[in-house]
Amino acid sequence: MRALSPLLRLLGGRLAQAGLVALLVGSACFLMVRTLPGDMAYRIAASRYGYDLVDTAAARAVHAELGLDRPWYVQLAGWFGDLARLDLGTSLASGEKVLEKLGIELGHTLLLAGVALALSALIGLPLGALAGLRAGSALDRAALVGAAALRAVPSFVLGVGLMILLAAEWNLLPAGGVGEWEEVILPALTLALGLAAASSRVTRDAVAAVVASPFFGFARAKGLGDGLAFRRHGVRNAAIPVVSYLTLQMVLLVEGVVVVEALFAWPGIGHALVHAVLGRDIPVVQGAALVMGLLFVLLNTAADLACWSLDPRRRA
Amino acid sequence: MLHRRDFLAGLAGLAALGHGRGALAQAGTSAGAGAAIFRVVTPYEINGLDPVRSGFVFTRLQIAETLLGADDGGRPVPQLATAWSLSEDRLRWRFTLRPAARFHDGTPVTATAVAACLERARALPGVLINAPIARITAEEDTVVIQTTRPFASMPAFVAHSSTMILAPAAFEGETVRAILGTGPYRVAEMVLPQRVDAVRFEGWDGPAPAVERLSYLAAGRGETRGTMAESGQAEMVCQLAPETVDRLRRNPRVQVVVQAIPRTRLIKLNCGSPLFSDARARRALSLALDRAGMARALLRSAPSAATQLFPASMAEWHVPSLAPLERNLEEARRLLGELGWQPGAEGILAREGRPFRFTLRTFSDRPELPVLATAMQSQLREIGVDMQIAIVNSGEIPAGHQDGTLEAALLARNFALVPDPLGTLLLDFGPKGGDWGAMNWSSPELVAVMEKLGGTADPAERAALRGRAATILHEEMPVIPVSWFDQSTAISRRVAHLTVDPLELSYRIAGARWAS
Numbered sequence: 114m115r116a117l118s119p120l121l122r123l124l125g126g127r128l129a130q131a132g133l134v135a136l137l138v139g140s141a142c143f144l145m146v147r148t149l150p151g152d153m154a155y156r157i158a159a160s161r162y163g164y165d166l167v168d169t170a171a172a173r174a175v176h177a178e179l180g181l182d183r184p185w186y187v188q189l190a191g192w193f194g195d196l197a198r199l200d201l202g203t204s205l206a207s208g209e210k211v212l213e214k215l216g217i218e219l220g221h222t223l224l225l226a227g228v229a230l231a232l233s234a235l236i237g238l239p240l241g242a243l244a245g246l247r248a249g250s251a252l253d254r255a256a257l258v259g260a261a262a263l264r265a266v267p268s269f270v271l272g273v274g275l276m277i278l279l280a281a282e283w284n285l286l287p288a289g290g291v292g293e294w295e296e297v298i299l300p301a302l303t304l305a306l307g308l309a310a311a312s313s314r315v316t317r318d319a320v321a322a323v324v325a326s327p328f329f330g331f332a333r334a335k336g337l338g339d340g341l342a343f344r345r346h347g348v349r350n351a352a353i354p355v356v357s358y359l360t361l362q363m364v365l366l367v368e369g370v371v372v373v374e375a376l377f378a379w380p381g382i383g384h385a386l387v388h389a390v391l392g393r394d395i396p397v398v399q400g401a402a403l404v405m406g407l408l409f410v411l412l413n414t415a416a417d418l419a420c421w422s423l424d425p426r427r428r429a
Numbered sequence: 430m431l432h433r434r435d436f437l438a439g440l441a442g443l444a445a446l447g448h449g450r451g452a453l454a455q456a457g458t459s460a461g462a463g464a465a466i467f468r469v470v471t472p473y474e475i476n477g478l479d480p481v482r483s484g485f486v487f488t489r490l491q492i493a494e495t496l497l498g499a500d501d502g503g504r505p506v507p508q509l510a511t512a513w514s515l516s517e518d519r520l521r522w523r524f525t526l527r528p529a530a531r532f533h534d535g536t537p538v539t540a541t542a543v544a545a546c547l548e549r550a551r552a553l554p555g556v557l558i559n560a561p562i563a564r565i566t567a568e569e570d571t572v573v574i575q576t577t578r579p580f581a582s583m584p585a586f587v588a589h590s591s592t593m594i595l596a597p598a599a600f601e602g603e604t605v606r607a608i609l610g611t612g613p614y615r616v617a618e619m620v621l622p623q624r625v626d627a628v629r630f631e632g633w634d635g636p637a638p639a640v641e642r643l644s645y646l647a648a649g650r651g652e653t654r655g656t657m658a659e660s661g662q663a664e665m666v667c668q669l670a671p672e673t674v675d676r677l678r679r680n681p682r683v684q685v686v687v688q689a690i691p692r693t694r695l696i697k698l699n700c701g702s703p704l705f706s707d708a709r710a711r712r713a714l715s716l717a718l719d720r721a722g723m724a725r726a727l728l729r730s731a732p733s734a735a736t737q738l739f740p741a742s743m744a745e746w747h748v749p750s751l752a753p754l755e756r757n758l759e760e761a762r763r764l765l766g767e768l769g770w771q772p773g774a775e776g777i778l779a780r781e782g783r784p785f786r787f788t789l790r791t792f793s794d795r796p797e798l799p800v801l802a803t804a805m806q807s808q809l810r811e812i813g814v815d816m817q818i819a820i821v822n823s824g825e826i827p828a829g830h831q832d833g834t835l836e837a838a839l840l841a842r843n844f845a846l847v848p849d850p851l852g853t854l855l856l857d858f859g860p861k862g863g864d865w866g867a868m869n870w871s872s873p874e875l876v877a878v879m880e881k882l883g884g885t886a887d888p889a890e891r892a893a894l895r896g897r898a899a900t901i902l903h904e905e906m907p908v909i910p911v912s913w914f915d916q917s918t919a920i921s922r923r924v925a926h927l928t929v930d931p932l933e934l935s936y937r938i939a940g941a942r943w944a945s
Contacts, residue, residue: 150821151821151824151828152824155822155823155827156822159824160476164792165842165865166554166555167824168827168856168864169830172828174554206476208479273652280662281656288657288662289648290646290648376653378623379623380621380624388622
């Protein structure tokens, strides 16, 4: 029982955080979109009907239909009222229910993010561990240069490069689309390379620190081989900073998803967010940002729980 | 050897299961399973199901139909209506429906259902709202559209995608819940806003298309579309970015079709402004533009430099005898001098102490527009005109037109919003100008000419009137033409008998076959 109360405190804190996120994200998105330059009604009409067909009559119709002349606080309060009933409203552009729409798009994004994380773990963690075990070696230095280069390249450029190489030149993978399993690989790889660049360095540092520590030296001194000493005494100790860092990577992932989804025609939540901002589709902007914000809280909670179970000192 | 396409086709069944989540599946996706898939890639996302929003996707894919279609020249051809006629008083259009036509839910197409669908379209922003329609009714197997005045462009208006016909079951109240059209293909599956899969409709009353299955994908980035064409991942890729065209031309697997379409990039001027109220000032700006240079260097298509408002591809409206628009800085300076403009501080022209300075609004929905604006900025600077550029939302142009704050705008205008350009011209150059057309400019003669065109059926008289309209616009220059549009489409060599529709009404997949 004694071990449970810090856990409950942790979960309670995260729950409060989730509530705050909803409040702040919802209001901030609403106010930001409202203060963007340009007449909202025209912009919404353009995203509905195509700019060719948008004239003042169409914009007036949109204005009246959506009640855009109501005071802003009435509109914002309306959104929170709906949110309390778990209703995120209706897209101003397409007329779809935001909750249904985001549910579908979130599914696509989570699939993409999941594959990207798995690929990045496959690439980054072993590479980082190897470099850490041989800190200062040629491999370590080469990995550093490679990671710095990959991190420095924007995901858009990386994506186009991979597309040209793997899709156009070698014809191994499709360049874009959604539905077939192979279509997730290129966008996921684009994200994964950027993630692996960073996670390999964190893993390397954590492993190097463990290898240099007195307890690891003691394990070696009592006669354990390199591999066995690392598996018994290294992995768990090195994992704590790595797990915390992987969570931070979600920030990179969310940032990358927005660009990569648009590039690879992947109908995920980042893609939806970009279109909604351009089209002044406030309910979709609020909904997408809210879902992303809550996702952060959820991931942080998951990381806390993982560290909690990895590290017996926290449970003490 | 296993080709990727065969591999993909083999996977089709699996894939249909694979993305069940999030897919708006419509009943019975089994037909044509295993057949090769014709894949179309375009930049246009499917923004909801309503015909006024994304009808064009479904009409182009021949899933839904409009009453009439149009041939390459914009002349009406039968589609859901087999015949049409106009009453003696020229106020009643009668459309006879294809007798064996069926909706994709199996129900027969009735005149009542069609009339209801058109009435609904008429109440929403689209093109029908701009037609002088009194009412739309069903009479036996015909649909009757009654107008308040003679309106010769009606066949073109009922060819617009926002007037596409859906089954009564497609609607739930006012909302469209499914695409139940009447075309040779029916929706098998949708992943909005990116993808639509369709299969041959067994109830189709015409000859069965050779292509059994098709898949539409919206890929917004030009780089992505270019790569998909290059790697053979699509049978048809629309709207190629200029920089990808040269590379694709060298690819033996694809054919690049470049086609002029009835669309013009133009500068809209506030003719009420003291800067532009005199036609000579507008002509001077036009004379300063290096259209040939911009077409070659920025658009990578020398023939797209505009010599008049209507491109040569709009044969009925293009007047070959008009003096082509050219660059002539000397003449431009002379015209501005006539108007009292003298070189002032920093080489900017001035008149009564005021510099020749204005702001041009443009938008980035079409990525080439800001680039063209920048080029024109430096070209105008050569004659002492200081043009500032504001990159705004497209809506700022009609809004600025309405509140009078707009000075100039660079935009792209589609003259085939409906297949008959008169539809667009009426919107743009009427007595009060138009949001995307003239501003504070009108020509009683042009208005009279367009009115006559709307009521005349005699071909010779119509041709003369069209020529007159084009000439007035050329001389008065309420808008300054900059360049015409070329549309580049990549078509895979695996496909035969596929032509590209210059009016973008259809991808014409039902008429294509697989190359053997």
